[in-house]
Amino acid sequence: MSFNILIVDDSKIIRSVIKKTLEISGIPVGTIFEASNGLEGLTAMRENWIDLVFADINMPVMNGLEMLDMMAQEKLLQKTPVLICSTEGSKTRIEELFKKGVRAFIRKPITPEILRNVVKEVMGDYDAARLA
Amino acid sequence: MQPDWHETVKGICFEIFEQLAFMFGEELDKNDVQSPDDEFIKATMTFSGHRSGGMDIIVPKRLAPSLAYNILGIDESDPMDAGIAEDALRELLNTLCGRTLPALFTDVEVFDLHPPEIEAISHKKWQQMLDHQNSIAFVIEDSPILINIHFLT
Numbered sequence: 064m065s066f067n068i069l070i071v072d073d074s075k076i077i078r079s080v081i082k083k084t085l086e087i088s089g090i091p092v093g094t095i096f097e098a099s100n101g102l103e104g105l106t107a108m109r110e111n112w113i114d115l116v117f118a119d120i121n122m123p124v125m126n127g128l129e130m131l132d133m134m135a136q137e138k139l140l141q142k143t144p145v146l147i148c149s150t151e152g153s154k155t156r157i158e159e160l161f162k163k164g165v166r167a168f169i170r171k172p173i174t175p176e177i178l179r180n181v182v183k184e185v186m187g188d189y190d191a192a193r194l195a
Numbered sequence: 196m197q198p199d200w201h202e203t204v205k206g207i208c209f210e211i212f213e214q215l216a217f218m219f220g221e222e223l224d225k226n227d228v229q230s231p232d233d234e235f236i237k238a239t240m241t242f243s244g245h246r247s248g249g250m251d252i253i254v255p256k257r258l259a260p261s262l263a264y265n266i267l268g269i270d271e272s273d274p275m276d277a278g279i280a281e282d283a284l285r286e287l288l289n290t291l292c293g294r295t296l297p298a299l300f301t302d303v304e305v306f307d308l309h310p311p312e313i314e315a316i317s318h319k320k321w322q323q324m325l326d327h328q329n330s331i332a333f334v335i336e337d338s339p340i341l342i343n344i345h346f347l348t
Contacts, residue, residue: 073310074286076266076279083268121289121308150293153305171290172215 065093066114066186071104071130072148073122080173081117081148088179090186101130108140115186120149120156131163144185148173200299200344201331207294208342212335215290216265216283221334228325228332230255230339235321236281238288240311242296245304248346250292252284253316253324258338259284285311295344 068085070078078097085092096111098104102125104118120127127147134140144166151157157168167181209220232255241249254262263283264271288311296306324330324341331342 074282074289075276076263076282076286079267079279121310123310150290150308152293152297152302154302155305171293172211174214 065091067093067096067112068115068117069096069098069104069107069111069113070117071098071101071107071122071127072117072119073099074119075099077119077148077171077173081178084173084175084178085182088175088182090179090182101125101127101133104130105133105140108134108143109137113143115182116143116145117148118145120147120151120160128159128163131160131165135164146181146185148178203298204295204331204342204344205333207298208291208331208333208340211287211290211294215287216262218262218265218335220340223332223334223339225325225330225332228339228341230318230321232257232321233318235316235318236284237314237316237320237324238281238284238311239314240285240288240292241309242292242306243309244306245300246296246306246346247348248344250288250295250345251324251341251343252288252291253321253341253343254284254335255338256315258336261336262287281313285313291342 070081072078082095096107098107100122118127118130146167147160147165148169148171150171160168166185169177169181212218212220234256235253236256236259237251237253239249239251259280263275263280266283292308324343327343329343329345333340
């Protein structure tokens, strides 16, 4: 059983770092999709089966918060777990993210250890919920 | 805002360079800063919310590819996609700005960060930025780094 993952970040270098970290993490990864903003992310989610979304907040065209709002309106996307990777440091904003259904928050810079642990935690829960 | 904000920002810069790119910073008296480089890259980003303003970072052009190689954890002999060096500098600034604002104010206030932009600048413009009262200077891997923060509101 492997997970299809979508990385939504306007930084190509961060998408590469997340992708590389996932590939060496020991997490069973299927296909990794990439998008450079929230709008492209929504398109990727509508066209492919996605098990986990990594998203940044500050992006051009459509930011991460707007993407979460759009996902909440679509039945097929509502329950897709989202993990935010951002430089955001405001507790107020982070609370807002969790209220919108975000499953985990990683503050940049990303380290492979933190990323691996958070993904295992989120996907462990998700897998158990799917099998229940 | 903290009165000793220059030191706070410098500390965050050292930490982020180390965590993100495995590069280590050295203190440098601003009056001693020199650069033989003719070409520099400036990344600029603006923010709004609790306070509005902007943050810039200027590095010698030759440092940007090393920054990208270090972030990606690849050898300098490996091929690198076009634009990745500039992307590395943008991401570095994004991380610095995201860490700096809550440190200068509190982590309750909300700031909206806008995507960074890149431009090439001359030695003359670099010197002007160095002379600016709000600029902070330090050294990374023998390269002078300039940071500037300004507030509009």
